[in-house]
Amino acid sequence: xxxxxxxxxxxxxxxxxMVQFFVPHPVSVAYYELTTRWFRIVAAFALVLxxxxxxxxxxxxxxxxxxxxxxxxxxxxxxVATAVIGLGWGIKRGTILQDVIFSNxxxxxxxxxxxxxxxxxxxxxxxxxxxxxxxxSLLLIAAFVVMLGMVPLGANLPxxxxxxxxxxxxxxxxxxxxxxxxxxxxxxxLGLLWVLLGLAVRFLxxxxxxxxxxxxxxxxxxxxxRAIVLGVALGAVATSLKVILGIExxxxxxxxx
Amino acid sequence: xxxxxxxLLLIAQVQPAAGFDPPPVPPLAAPVSLRAxxxxxxxGKSITLTWxxxxxxxPEAFVIERTELGTGAEVVASSPPDQAVFRDxxxxxxRPYTYRVGAVSGSDTAWSNPTAPVMSSPQFFNTTRVNxxxxxxxxxxxxxxxxETARRGKSLFVRRxxxxxxxxxAVGRATExxxxxxxxxxxxxxxxxxxxxxxxxxxxxxxxxxxxxSALLVPNRDPIVYTVAREVVKEAYTKxxxxxxxxxxxxxxxxxxxxxxxxAVDGLMVREKPATNxxxxxxxxxxxxLAETGATTGAIQIAGTDSxxxxxxxxxxxxxxxxxxxxxxxxxxxxxxxxxxGSLKGQDYGKMIILAVxxxxxxxxxxxxxxxxxxxxxxxxxxxxx
Numbered sequence: 001x002x003x004x005x006x007x008x009x010x011x012x013x014x015x016x017x018m019v020q021f022f023v024p025h026p027v028s029v030a031y032y033e034l035t036t037r038w039f040r041i042v043a044a045f046a047l048v049l050x051x052x053x054x055x056x057x058x059x060x061x062x063x064x065x066x067x068x069x070x071x072x073x074x075x076x077x078x079x080v081a082t083a084v085i086g087l088g089w090g091i092k093r094g095t096i097l098q099d100v101i102f103s104n105x106x107x108x109x110x111x112x113x114x115x116x117x118x119x120x121x122x123x124x125x126x127x128x129x130x131x132x133x134x135x136x137s138l139l140l141i142a143a144f145v146v147m148l149g150m151v152p153l154g155a156n157l158p159x160x161x162x163x164x165x166x167x168x169x170x171x172x173x174x175x176x177x178x179x180x181x182x183x184x185x186x187x188x189x190l191g192l193l194w195v196l197l198g199l200a201v202r203f204l205x206x207x208x209x210x211x212x213x214x215x216x217x218x219x220x221x222x223x224x225x226r227a228i229v230l231g232v233a234l235g236a237v238a239t240s241l242k243v244i245l246g247i248e249x250x251x252x253x254x255x256x257x
Numbered sequence: 258x259x260x261x262x263x264x265l266l267l268i269a270q271v272q273p274a275a276g277f278d279p280p281p282v283p284p285l286a287a288p289v290s291l292r293a294x295x296x297x298x299x300x301g302k303s304i305t306l307t308w309x310x311x312x313x314x315x316p317e318a319f320v321i322e323r324t325e326l327g328t329g330a331e332v333v334a335s336s337p338p339d340q341a342v343f344r345d346x347x348x349x350x351x352r353p354y355t356y357r358v359g360a361v362s363g364s365d366t367a368w369s370n371p372t373a374p375v376m377s378s379p380q381f382f383n384t385t386r387v388n389x390x391x392x393x394x395x396x397x398x399x400x401x402x403x404x405e406t407a408r409r410g411k412s413l414f415v416r417r418x419x420x421x422x423x424x425x426x427a428v429g430r431a432t433e434x435x436x437x438x439x440x441x442x443x444x445x446x447x448x449x450x451x452x453x454x455x456x457x458x459x460x461x462x463x464x465x466x467x468x469x470x471s472a473l474l475v476p477n478r479d480p481i482v483y484t485v486a487r488e489v490v491k492e493a494y495t496k497x498x499x500x501x502x503x504x505x506x507x508x509x510x511x512x513x514x515x516x517x518x519x520x521a522v523d524g525l526m527v528r529e530k531p532a533t534n535x536x537x538x539x540x541x542x543x544x545x546x547l548a549e550t551g552a553t554t555g556a557i558q559i560a561g562t563d564s565x566x567x568x569x570x571x572x573x574x575x576x577x578x579x580x581x582x583x584x585x586x587x588x589x590x591x592x593x594x595x596x597x598x599g600s601l602k603g604q605d606y607g608k609m610i611i612l613a614v615x616x617x618x619x620x621x622x623x624x625x626x627x628x629x630x631x632x633x634x635x636x637x638x639x640x641x642x643x
């Protein structure tokens with residue numbers, strides 16, 4: 001019973017919301033709004049449970065004097081102070097809660113955490129762009145082109161001539177090494193690659209870095225993104241179907257009834 | 258003197274011709290082909306009007322006059338001269354109205370003929386979504402077919418997913434090291450599919466932690482997700498035959514504030530030095546803050562999200578990343594339940610059909626640019642929705 005009732009509720013609600021998507025009638029629209037309101041009401045009740053969990057978790061930590069218990073004291077004090085100030089003096093503009101706690105404490109703290117992201121990005125980029133494998137090298141080249149193409153100075157830099165010079169130097173070094181090792185097939189492959197890449201740079205790519213960066217973002221990057229989004233969309237529908245039909249019961253703790 | 262007289266005579270003859278004979282101004286033309294009809298596929302209380310401007314110069318504006326039978330006429334709106342469509346959203350259902358449209362220029366108005374009485378009414382089916390319904394039916398049929406195939410006992414091949422194969426190893430590592438596992442179920446609410454998928458995986462991970470006797474910490478940002486996650490973990494411990502090992506404070510609510518939550522989880526990881534971190538669900542800007550901090554503590558990190566913007570961060574900072582739909586497949590993959598694997602197979606076939614349709618549609622769209630293949634644009638129109 002404990003398991004079947006949620007499954008029936010899930011089935012009924014899931015099917016009815018699917019039907020609602022195809023029915024524009026006012027009754028259907030009203031039903032949708034009603035369920036949205038119900039969701040908000042349920043969320044409000046859950047917030048009480050969440051608050052209870054917060055207090056219990058930190059009280060227990062303080063009582064047992066576990067590692068970092070003094071942070072829990074700060075949490076409980078901040079929680080109580082915010083609640084008392086909010087309930088006592090209101091939450092509108094001009095109150096202590098709005099002007100001091102929200103604008104002068106919470107907003108700067110949030111902004112500080114967000115700002116840390118810049119440093120994490122730098123360290124993550126350093127790790128991602130180390131050219132240890134073929135894929136990482138490709139990523140490094142693409143990232144270099146996009147980063148340079150997105151800043152005003154780099155966007156106006158010429159692309160074709162330096163790219164052709166770099167390509168020619170690279171291939172020349174490759175051919176020299178292949179000749180030294182008497183790898184004639186390698187010489188042929190490099191020669192063909194030089195012609196093909198040279199033609200691609202000359203005719204397919206725009207003369208400026210900015211335009212090349214846009215092409216990288218608009219075509220290969222967008223294609224990969226769309227492939228993921230397509231998979232995600234189908235996966236989401238399949239997951240919803242599994243939950244609605246009661247095949248997926250992980251949210252109930254898993255297993256059969 | 259004679260020259261002056263001749264000049265004056267010339268001016269007198271020329272000026273009347275230039276000043277007193279202006280080109281005829283065409284009369285203001287009334288709009289034609291006025292149609293009023295109930296707006297299709299809506300919830301009622303709306304009538305749509307379309308018309309054509311009359312021949313001649315464009316007016317300054319069009320005015321729309323509505324007459325409710327039994328009451329007087331009233332001008333309900335005006336529209337710019339380049340717009341020949343209007344939707345009246347202030348009608349009462351099942352009451353007859355007539356309309357006429359006037360072309361306005363200065364103080365002149367030329368009225369069209371009034372329409373026949375028309376009534377608005379709500380519809381029971383949105384016909385512009387027939388294609389969605391068809392796609393849904395096909396997809397559902399595929400999923401149900403493969404579920405039935407799996408139910409009959411046929412084995413279905415599912416490719417290896419490295420991130421999910423590593424779950425067992427990651428839990429085992431935590432047991433060996435005597436350190437906890439941190440499981441972050443994303444920052445979205447329970448209405449996000451990624452969160453539901455994450456909760457499903459949490460059940461499987463919790464079962465393994467119960468079997469291996471590892472400690473599990475599940476910090477939550479959403480109160481509803483917190484209540485569901487707590488029940489799921491509790492149930493998983495019971496299923497694994499270790500209800501006594503479940504600790505109520507292992508699943509806890511932190512805060513709804515995004516960066517405050519990130520700071521709290523960062524602090525938790527730095528203090529507890531977990532052996533394994535799971536970041537599975539929906540994430541925003543905090544993804545890298547969490548993953549980089551986790552990486553500095555030396556934990557094995559398994560991440561997964563359906564947000565394409567956060568995937569690069571996880572791929573960079575984590576050991577294993579579930580990309581997009583792999584997150585949804587995780588529950589089936591870990592539990593190896595035939596029914597779940599069947600639905601996974603149906604999903605793959607659905608994707609194959611969509612790929613075929615996208616390829617065909619792209620080709621048709623390209624060809625429809627040629628005059629001889631205009632017909633193809635009608636086929637591609639079938640895939641648009643309202």
